[in-house]
Amino acid sequence: MSSRPANQTADKLLQAAHDLLVERSGQSASVSEICARAEVNVAMVKYCFGSKDGLLDAVLERALRQLTGELQRLAGADLTPESKLRRHVAEVARNYVRVPYVNRLMNERLLAAEPDAVDQISASFAVPARDWYAQLLADGRAADGWRSFDPTLFFFAVIGLCEFLFSARPLLERGFGESIDGDLVERFSTQIAELVIGGVHGPPPPAIVATDSCDPEGAAR
């Protein structure tokens, strides 16, 4: 893997797998299809990545590192915490459409719970994203009085909010007769951004909510 030609071959395989998976909306591609697209001998998959799963893990890792890179650019931008959070949520949702295999591969890896793949998802995305959330939540709390959240739990909440529409895509399409297109993703990302932004501020003080005072939580059961 250290020689230059092998690296170039690995890059060609990564790019070909990425392109095929994007063209097929995340549905699988065979090793021979990937190698034909990359114009590389099929033996090179084993040589460069150990196996097809190794190649797919590397494709997923590259895509997740790109997401993490976007987060780091956003961290340095001159924006309010609210604007950063709003943009982040929209970026994550759009990313599932732009790179449709991320969601599927990530969920397959998490279902299989294979330690190396899980560690790779942690290192390339989950841990940096959680750390980014920790900083953002602290900034939002200091600047705008956001509520206090555990950054690790916040990571699972926000990523889940963004991703289930895509992992449950067959439900959206068969159960509700909708299809994932640019318009739906924009509507979704606007709605989830509103939900999260409202969420970090928390509910308004009880005095504003007129009906709540006559039926307080806990009294009715």
Next chain:
Amino acid sequence: MSSRPANQTADKLLQAAHDLLVERSGQSASVSEICARAEVNVAMVKYCFGSKDGLLDAVLERALRQLTGELQRLAGADLTPESKLRRHVAEVARNYVRVPYVNRLMNERLLAAEPDAVDQISASFAVPARDWYAQLLADGRAADGWRSFDPTLFFFAVIGLCEFLFSARPLLERGFGESIDGDLVERFSTQIAELVIGGVHGPPPPAIVATDSCDPEGAAR
């Protein structure tokens, strides 16, 4: 399947599969293990459910119908929309711990996108839950001025918010060194309930957020 003894056998198999999957935190059980627990001949799985997958689909459907039954009881309770939403979110999160196979089976079925299994998840849970959300969102809007949300998109957002912690459990455990126990689930369900309740109210009016006016969204890029 129509005769009484076959129904009783089917019930025994459903209960045995449920019990084994709960004991194993959602990890799989073999047909022979399920039949041994049910004290039923292995041939009855094929007779009653067609296959092991048919049995597992029926186990999942039963669990999802119980969740839907809880929703319907909550719909009739004398509670504010906010209290109903708060309880619902906590119930969904706790349900993933109480019945740990629901999340795993549902995600396996959705990944495989097998039409019959997807239709069953729609009919037994997704469509009734979406309809419940539609009513709740309308009630909350009328009574407490909640923002307007598309109920279908709201369904995917809220279920995703509740479920990713469980579907990404290996990430939580290996990546962050946490484990899913009663305490973590209570902390999580409190945080996601706050997030959703704040979310349906939306952000406070801009005047309250002091720093936002000097750095309006869109001006910085």
